[in-house]
Amino acid sequence: MTARVRLPQRRPAETREFEFASLRYTTTIGRGPDGRIAEIFLNNHRTNSAADVAARDSGIGSASGIVGAVLDLIGEECMQ
Numbered sequence: 320m321t322a323r324v325r326l327p328q329r330r331p332a333e334t335r336e337f338e339f340a341s342l343r344y345t346t347t348i349g350r351g352p353d354g355r356i357a358e359i360f361l362n363n364h365r366t367n368s369a370a371d372v373a374a375r376d377s378g379i380g381s382a383s384g385i386v387g388a389v390l391d392l393i394g395e396e397c398m399q
Contacts, residue, residue: 326357339388342370346389361389 332349343364351357363371370385377386 324351326351330357335392337388337392339385344374344385346392348393356393359389361385 326349330349330351331354332347334345334347336343336345338344345362345364347360348356349358349360361374361377363374365371374385
């Protein structure tokens with residue numbers, strides 16, 4: 320298991336809006352000092368809806384559905 324590393328209080332982050340399964344989402348991707356992805360925050364435009372709760376909880380779930388869409392979005396950028 321990899322040891323946890325405390326992230327700096329201020330770090331680069333990028334926020335994007337996108338659509339998946341006819342729902343609007345916002346994702347913020349935070350990066351560590353070396354530029355690697357350190358965190359991903361995900362929210363649905365309907366606060367506290369089932370889709371929003373699932374999106375926010377996806378950090379502890381498996382990589383499928385909306386999480387897969389975000390990973391694909393990030394992967395496309397890395398391939399450019």
